[in-house]
Amino acid sequence: MKSAATRPRRRKPTLAIWKFASCDGCQLSLLDCEDELLDLANEVEIAHFREATPVTLRGPYDVSLVDGSITTPQDAERVLAVRRVSKFLVTLGACATAGGIQALRNFKDVKEFASLVYARPEYIQTLEKSTAISSHIRVDFELRGCPVNKYQLLEVIRAFLHGRKPNIPTYSVCMECKRRGNVCVMVAQGIPCLGPVTQDGCGGALCPSYQRGCYGCFGPMETPNTASLSAWWRRLGARDEDLVRAFRAFNAGAEAFRKESEAHEK
Amino acid sequence: MKSDRPRGRTIRVDHLARVEGEGGLYIKVKGSQVLEVKLNIFEPPRFFEAFLRGRDFREAPDITARICGICPVAYQMSAVHALENALGVQVGGALRNLRRLLYCGEWIESHALHVTLLHAPDFLGYPDGIRMAREHPQAVRRGLGLKKAGNEIVTVLGGREIHPINVRVGGFYRVPSRQELQPLEEKLKRARDAALEMVRWTAKLNFPELEQSYEFVTLRHPTEYPLNEGRIVSSSGLDISAAEYEDHFAEEQAPHSNALHSTLRGRAAYLVGPLARYNLNFERLSPLAREAARAAGLGPTCRNPFQSIVVRSVEILYACDEALRLISEYEPPERAFVEVEPRPSSGAACTEAPRGLLYHRYRIAADGSIVEAKIVPPTSQNQKTIEGDLLSFVESHLGLAKDELQASCEQVVRNYDPCISCATHFLTLELEKD
Amino acid sequence: MIGENPLIPEPWIVRRVRKETRDIRTLELGPSRPETSFLFSPGQFNMLYVFGVGEVPISMSGQPGRSRTLVHTVRGVGAVSCAISRLRPGGVVGVRGPFGSCWPLEQAKGQDVVIVAGGIGLAPLRPAVYALLSARQDYRRILLFYGARTPRDLLFAKELERWRGRLDMTVEVTVDSASSAWRGDVGVVTRFISSSEFETENATALLCGPEVMMRFAVRALQGRGLASEKIYVSMERNMKCAAGFCGRCQFGPTFVCRDGPVFSYAAIRRWFETREI
């Protein structure tokens, strides 16, 4: 990872935040760092962050955080410009890394869908698919989650500032579930859980900690064996449509989940 | 992406800053006449109502939360209430109170964010909260502290601050123990003090003159300041249940916008949100909040949208007070949720999102899948009113220098804390009927 | 040097940095505390920590027996190794060590010693070369075969030149690819094994480099008739503690940090020959 530490620390590194189609939650996570926000503003120059300030400093930017997916032709253009002014580009969250919940449109016949939806389609331009940032430009680091975990977000920024590899594991949710001492909801209560195929990072196997099955908001883990998990879910009573829905949610566009959802579609 | 140089008397803000989501502003003036006011929303549409179809009703709270990262709890609340109404389920007692507590958390968090980082810089002449913090460190830290207290409520009850994972149709997946809530108590007491100071602080800001005669629309509950429940009432005598909402409110698609406008049938624009709530529920505030409002110079009615910053602070204070009450009375219920069985049915509900009335309606099939969904968020309801405000503001301030006028216009928009992410969930079903 | 708590690094100060190739640096470190004394055997390694960045295993590459000087040669490949490479004189690095097994220099006495190195693999072997040369009379032939990617990637080029000039040592250097300006050998390092003269019944081979290179070298040495017991390889596995606690450096029944990095080929043959161990 190229980092701020590679050059003399004269100037504060600049941070730019960009938004595409999303709920805003991922960039809001930055403002949710109540304890760190002002310190962060001392360590980096917030150069572009429309949700917080109209002030925009000139690029290029040392770090760009990109929230949201690409759904319109204008955004497909704009994201190219963002890449050009960014040295190190991090995508934030499920929308930016996998197309987000709005990628559910990718599974419909889009033309029919569009005419169904719009009274005046001429006013609205939208692309057929909601796509991840990485299908348009090169991305240096992808932060998962719907939404991202603010501690992971801070970790990526801190790691960047100090030339460290961020501590962002890619293994399963189960790892953290067990470390927390949770009782597995799938084994002990028969509740279907996506934890074994989902990447850890939500901050401690949140759903199982609250007595529900993980619903996959951090997307596929490093080596997801979705077929084996689906087979087990079936034994727990899940039907094909349940499997389609489970894999086709906030990370519907992530390859492993997309394929698994398609495998159960009649 | 700088603003184009406006020609003549055209005010154009390509990208509004310090609002949630992506929007612009366009005002055209000729002589002393304002010809056109457009609040331009180009946040890309995300078609929520379309893809809710065919999903299981139990997924609705999680899916609709993703409409907005700023007020996910509001979406979850409107969704579960609408679905419970559909399925004839009553959720009362401690579970109801926990929902109220969760909502208080979101109000505190969302209002504190708006007051401190988005709105106050307008009054004090800073481009943003972070730069404001250099000269007003205390006020910013106080605001962030409050925001954190609100977020902590949401995190304890919901697992995380954005898109909480613990809300389900029928209640919660897991309810907290008393011990889990206890640490919040101390923090909320401190937050309540901070909120009092915030009310005093915002009251001292300079407010431009602007008295508007809106029709205020809000929920009203027999005894409580409205959050989850109540009838829909207006300052002009409307008094209906959520089930009747669509008989009275209509939506239209504006050509310049990716969001739909909502209007009261047969009447002018109306206003939802803190001002509406406050004006029609003043007597339901806690004594402390009422007193603080009075001391801040607010009467039981407030018609100046710029003063919404004070009203938001009063609501934060109320929410801290209310949260403390709910925590002190909390006894964990036996079960975390009421069992809910699907059947063909439909139901609607409104709750009070931080930015105002949020309407959800669902029709579900026998197997529990959603057949139809309709969602009307606060910002699409206020859009017309915002444009109206801009019109009267610009008309009465044509003497201002251009930069100043433009800045003030932006401020007018920010008075509403418009959430553009919400506004572009995009509505489908009305259109289908056409 | 390891104290009571084997997991705590001790700060050492960078005295000198030498640029070896475009991505390889040699650092000379001195202790920050007067009482520190450090002794190691060729083949052993330290865990080097860069403040706030991380810690990685790096072999000693300097002269053994100098108790207040540590020399490490590092190729910058990732966050930590690049951070080490960026250190300048006066910079500080945390050191834990020495860990691991060493080259069998005692057992090799009276024998021919064949050294096969690839890339950065020459670094862990250099202390062995120093030791062999300083007790030159205890050994018979000394052969050093070294391969790098390109002439520009040759490590310790001047020293190689000096060793090549010695009459009591054979040094063969090759590269994978080179421009026409390169007058040396091009090709795999293992071919020197078959073409050079050494006494297979009475020789010890020391190997360090990428696993594939070592695989071919072993095959070539066995082809010459060298017994597995006489072939030594230095292994790499992910490593977090170097004290046998973290389990990560397991290589079959061994721990690389404890039983290795230097293994007799005979001891690990089954594992070495299986993929994904």
Next chain:
Amino acid sequence: MGKEVVQRSDLDALFEALKRRGYRIVGPRVRDGAIVYDELSSVSDLPEGWTDEQEGGTYRLKRRDDLALFGYAVGPHSWKKFLFPPALRLWSAERESGSFTIHAACEETPPLAFIGVRSCEIHAIAIQDRIFQEGRYVDPHYKKTRENIFLLALNCGQAGGTCFCVSMNTGPRATFAFDLALTEVLDGSLHYFVVEAGTQKGAAILREIPHRPAAAREEEGAERVIASTAARMGRTMKTDGIKELLYSNLEHPRWNDVASRCLTCGNCTLVCPTCFCSTVEDSTDLKGEKAERWRKWDSCFTMDHSYIHGGSVRATSRSRYRQWMTHKLATWIDQFGTSGCVGCGRCITWCPVAIDITEEVRAIRGEEGR
């Protein structure tokens, strides 16, 4: 000292005696549908009248028809979480005038009393002792916690559906390393514990509570309990020649078969009482003035575990499962002179897709069925 008898009603006195000596008491209690190990404030926190039913990938808490306090097998937790915590700060560091200073973390843990440690678990602790304090280096945190443990063992009164300690020679009777060992006997209206002291420390505690020498009949009662448990193992595993078996089957096709089922989720390793793999995380504050190193439980099922520059050595799940099982049952023997498996069955119960180590061994042996 011979065997003694302590009445069920006098167990509170035992807890009191331990507390008087400053022990924090940890042991089994019911939480979220399972029996976990956690802090106990009194005997009433024990899972009285509860039992469990265990199968591959399934665990269900059930009511018993008596009031046994220890009438269940082991649950998802093991004692390793106290001795080798899931996340531990190893040290913190601060920049200081061009250099940095490192402070070893020395969180004081109060002495712990482990209540109800099963024989297989004692074996597991003994195995981790070898790793953390009997090798070349000593893990100071482990050692400090370990030396202050009061170990109250329990001879199992019930075999779990996935237990196979008899095959592994690790139970069900506790034979060493305990301070006190209990056998719970329910006999009509009688409910008592036959107690054996294993150390002076245990004997001293015993002296502080009401007890009397066990009658022959009572000792026999306890023996019957243990014998009946031993006869009811839910699983078996043939261990003769197992090291050679696995060493010579590194390319067995069964590894592909298990790879098609294995989720590489890591559950089996984290519930295993002997698995000890860890990773470290180096972190910094925003300013880069303070740094910390944390150690966390890791698993050989993660890609990072075997990562060396250029990629993971064990990239396929086939090789990762092979690593795990071969380590547990074979290479462990070379490393530590003992099997790494104590037959507790946790990895079978808590594998979300019911992969069963005993079945995999049979498959490699070319045998069918259970």
